[in-house]
Amino acid sequence: MPETLFDYEHHLAACARGERQALRDLYVQESPRLLGVAKRLVRDTALAEDIVHDAFLKIWTGAGRFDPARGSARGWMYSVTRHLALNYLRDHSREVQDDVDVQDNSANTFDFQEHSARIYGCLEQLEPARRNCIVHAYVDGFTHAQISHKLGTPLGTVKAWIKRSLTALRECMG
Amino acid sequence: MITRPTDETPEALDELASEYVLGTLSAEQRAEVQQRLRSDIGLRSAIDSWERRLLGLTELAEPLTPSAHLWQRIERSVNALYRQPSTSRAMPPATWWNRLPLWRGLAGAGLAATLLLGAMLLTQTTVKPTYLVVLVAPQDKAPGWVIQASNPREIQLIPLGVVEVPADKALEFWTKAEGWQGPVSLGLVKPGQTLSVPLDKLPPLEPNQLFELTLENPNGSPIGKPTGPIQFIGRAVKVL
Numbered sequence: 001m002p003e004t005l006f007d008y009e010h011h012l013a014a015c016a017r018g019e020r021q022a023l024r025d026l027y028v029q030e031s032p033r034l035l036g037v038a039k040r041l042v043r044d045t046a047l048a049e050d051i052v053h054d055a056f057l058k059i060w061t062g063a064g065r066f067d068p069a070r071g072s073a074r075g076w077m078y079s080v081t082r083h084l085a086l087n088y089l090r091d092h093s094r095e096v097q098d099d100v101d102v103q104d105n106s107a108n109t110f111d112f113q114e115h116s117a118r119i120y121g122c123l124e125q126l127e128p129a130r131r132n133c134i135v136h137a138y139v140d141g142f143t144h145a146q147i148s149h150k151l152g153t154p155l156g157t158v159k160a161w162i163k164r165s166l167t168a169l170r171e172c173m174g
Numbered sequence: 175m176i177t178r179p180t181d182e183t184p185e186a187l188d189e190l191a192s193e194y195v196l197g198t199l200s201a202e203q204r205a206e207v208q209q210r211l212r213s214d215i216g217l218r219s220a221i222d223s224w225e226r227r228l229l230g231l232t233e234l235a236e237p238l239t240p241s242a243h244l245w246q247r248i249e250r251s252v253n254a255l256y257r258q259p260s261t262s263r264a265m266p267p268a269t270w271w272n273r274l275p276l277w278r279g280l281a282g283a284g285l286a287a288t289l290l291l292g293a294m295l296l297t298q299t300t301v302k303p304t305y306l307v308v309l310v311a312p313q314d315k316a317p318g319w320v321i322q323a324s325n326p327r328e329i330q331l332i333p334l335g336v337v338e339v340p341a342d343k344a345l346e347f348w349t350k351a352e353g354w355q356g357p358v359s360l361g362l363v364k365p366g367q368t369l370s371v372p373l374d375k376l377p378p379l380e381p382n383q384l385f386e387l388t389l390e391n392p393n394g395s396p397i398g399k400p401t402g403p404i405q406f407i408g409r410a411v412k413v414l
Contacts, residue, residue, distance in 0.1 A: 016325075033235075049244050
């Protein structure tokens with residue numbers, strides 16, 4: 001079902017009431033996209049499935065505490081999944097070498113044209129290299145050091161670019 | 175406990191929130207943010223805004239169909255949440271809560287009474303409860319209490335009359351959902367008094383969840399499981 005027609009809030013409220021079919025519906029609706037997000041971050045399919053498993057348990061047990069005033073139910077599901085994956089990545093950063101080979105992981109060009117979300121219009125106003133820093137961090141889960149390695153740009157410059165790009169995004173998006 | 179640094183500017187707070195959501199904080203910084211999130215409303219709200227701003231970027235990750243058994247794993251884990259840790263070995267083996275015919279009979283009577291009373295309550299109340307339970311006396315099925323849940327985290331036990339409790343005894347309130355090993359105590363109840371019980375230590379309410387009041391010692395059951403006779407019993411019915 002297109003995400004615009006699927007009532008995420010309603011299903012989350014049903015989860016809070018203990019209705020397991022609602023969790024199943026959310027899973028059918030969103031698990032491929034959530035798994036895609038997790039896989040891109042942790043770079044391993046089995047690990048990504050572990051993350052999505054944990055995320056759905058958190059969605060089930062946390063549904064009663066979800067507050068629609070703080071954001072969309074769909075957005076919350078992504079936040080839960082991403083932060084589980086990011087926690088994993090950062091907690092295991094000593095096992096995964098910090099200069100992990102990121103060369104073939106993803107290109108430095110992203111096709112923003114086909115995406116309509118507001119953020120893409122704002123990203124396009126940034127210089128391509130700075131834009132790539134944001135996308136590599138958010139989508140690929142790269143650290144400052146990994147981005148510096150990937151782009152061949154000094155670490156201090158990468159940190160400053162990210163900081164300024166975020167400020168620009170906030171001004172652009174409100 | 176980590177508290178918000180007193181010299182933190184709004185800009186620094188927003189920067190911390192943005193890099194937390196972006197993912198560029200270290201494990202230590204992430205742990206600190208997650209600790210602060212529990213009580214720091216300003217930080218929480220800054221993070222919420224950044225989650226909203228950046229969410230569209232998730233579209234850049236190619237969707238991936240999960241393997242067939244991922245849902246089964248999730249379902250098993252959800253079921254496991256409802257299994258109590260097996261610390262109740264000292265329980266007598268054949269107790270009243272394992273007697274199926276008793277539950278079947280009571281569930282039928284309870285259901286009928288619940289639906290009737292539920293319909294009555296719905297016409298009168300402004301806050302619509304999502305679950306209703308009528309607790310009836312096991313002998314004559316006389317309704318004694320109503321449980322009303324308008325949210326899954328808290329229930330109210332409302333007396334329909336005053337019941338007599340022997341001076342050296344107390345009424346203890348219990349619940350048990352399908353798959354739990356035994357009833358869990360929700361505390362002591364005074365006859366004739368409305369009681370609000372937060373359910374935050376328990377899984378969300380589910381249809382057919384059992385509730386009962388038993389007669390126990392003044393301080394409650396000494397073994398954490400019902401020992402005395404059932405005074406009132408009923409099952410949760412979802413209000414449509």
